[in-house]
Amino acid sequence: MRGYGLFRRCRFLLGGLATGMFAAAPGAAHASEDALLARGAYLARAADCVACHTRPGGPVFGGGYGIQSPMGVIYSSNITPSIRYGIGRWSEAGFARAVREGLSSDGRHLYPAMPYDSYSGLTDRDIHALYIYMRQGVAAVEQPVGAETRLRFPYNFRGLMGVWNWLFLDRTRFAPRPAETERAARGRYLVETIAHCGTCHTPRNFMMAAKRGKALSGARVGGWFAPDIAAGRNGPLASWRDEEIDAYLRNGHVRDRAVAAGPMGEAVEHSLRYLTDDDLAAITYYLRLIDRSGSGAIPVEPRRKTISGEREYGFSSAGSEAVLAMARRERAANPGPYADRRDYRSVAGGAALYRAACASCHQLDGSGTQDDYYPALRESTILRGGKPDNLVMTILAGVHRNGADGLAAMPAFRQDLSDAQIVAIVRFLSRTFGGREMAVDSAQVAALRRLDTADFAAQALPSGSRALNTRPERP
Ligand code: HEC
Ligand code: HEC
Ligand code: HEC
Structure with missing residues (x-):
């Protein structure tokens, strides 16, 4: 040097x-x-x-x-x-x-x-x-x-x-627009150009070019789905507060909202956590300007009932009792050797699997821990919205992310759980904590398993990696 x-x-x-x-x-x-x-x-x-x-x-x-x-x-x-x-x-x-x-x-x-x-x-x-x-x-x-x-x-x-x-290729260099505030212009420049959010969040046409007029409206990235991130009045992030969007980008998790796993976890870890407060605020500000009114999108209801201090905690809540009872019934219906915690081969039934593999961290009633290190699943966007992809990918790949406030780690279950077991867990979680059972089957999990790879950046590319169906080679 x-x-x-x-x-x-x-x-x-x-x-x-x-x-x-x-x-x-x-x-x-x-x-x-x-x-x-x-x-x-x-x-x-x-x-x-x-x-x-x-x-x-x-x-x-x-x-x-x-x-x-x-x-x-x-x-x-x-x-x-x-x-x-x-x-x-x-x-x-x-x-x-x-x-x-x-x-x-x-x-x-x-x-x-x-x-x-x-x-x-x-x-x-x-x-x-x-x-x-x-x-x-x-x-x-x-x-x-x-x-x-x-x-x-x-x-x-x-x-x-x-x-x-x-x-x-649009060769226009960034320049503030006449009626644009400084913050909006900075946000647009960061989102569209520098931090290239659209590389993952914008859908692409058959030639892998970004679809015009569909900016940031959600797209596949390998096995993951990078959701619509419009935060205007009718956008899916409408109910998120500014501080929550900032915190998601900086730390990779927001209590009772969502966590960043997979490619988004990587973006937080390598890039977004280093941005200044002003730049993060500009990004959030810009996302607020993107609305989906007229697009037929349904505004998302704020659903924050069990917030912070009063969150039920531990094994004594009614929710925990119900899950425990379900798990006992499933275990009774499928008796068999149940040797150690990391061996789930003989465990059947979503509730029993959840209890064996997940509840030690996320708690029986899905309320997570009070410090939010182990997040609540009940309020998470990942259990809602119909698409099981990110939930399945999170179970397969786990979470390993360094955000600005430290490490988040959940083990990957790709070796430990079969496709059918993951289907059972996804159905159980979405039905019990998410309010509506997600449609998912073993073939879908098997397909996502093939897309499960660590080369996230690689999957995010316009050059067609979305159609990827084999593990990327590593030199
Ligand atoms: C490398 C691909 C990639 C890039 C680049 C990327 N994202 Fe994401 N983003 C994703 C994926 C995939 C998810 C879903 C992650 C999950 O559920 O764990 C996501 C989730 C999110 C969410 C949470 C939405 C919700 O409803 O839970 C927000 C907010 C977000 N991204 C904003 C951004 C912004 C702003 C940028 C640019 C500064 C950006 N992302 C860049 C892939 C990416
Ligand atoms: C060793 C503790 C541990 C175990 C066991 C565990 N998790 Fe996690 N889980 C975590 C941590 C830590 C996070 C990420 C928190 C963060 O990003 O800040 C997480 C995140 C998640 C998320 C993302 C939540 C969101 O809002 O997007 C889901 C879904 C999830 N876990 C489901 C499961 C399931 C299903 C199982 C069992 C198959 C499981 N977890 C087992 C610790 C664990
Ligand atoms: C999403 C992945 C990705 C990101 C992010 C990325 N690059 Fe690249 N870059 C590539 C690949 C792949 C090539 C080689 C492409 C080829 O051979 O056609 C390349 C080629 C280049 C080249 C040409 C080198 C040569 O010898 O021809 C330069 C210069 C370059 N990148 C600079 C940058 C800079 C600076 C940044 C950040 C502002 C950046 N890249 C971000 C993937 C990326």
């Missing part, structure tokens, strides 16, 4: 002399250079560059992360300042073309596995800060990516992406 420091200072001074701006004030030069680097680092976080450009266990920004698409596996690039393997020789203009337009320095078209269709709105000022950071704040990785992208014909012909760009 020290070597870099010297290098960047020299470069900076030269740059300063050339423009004549800082030639007379090297002290100020350092301060503003550090500020520029810090801005670049912040933007890289907010844009989550590291998620795709670092392979599991590999060097930071060293590339080689394999992204599965229906056309084949696409490997990310080494974007460190290595002259030989990275972008060490790239000009700022070249860098800008890659990030905003999907054109590599040698004129090759990049696949939209690199989300340049979101980044296309980045301002020149932010591209500059990102460039300076990527060149001077990141350690060079002197290693080749180690894997080569080889797609099937005709996709191996990168020129095709030129056509895609011509059809779908």
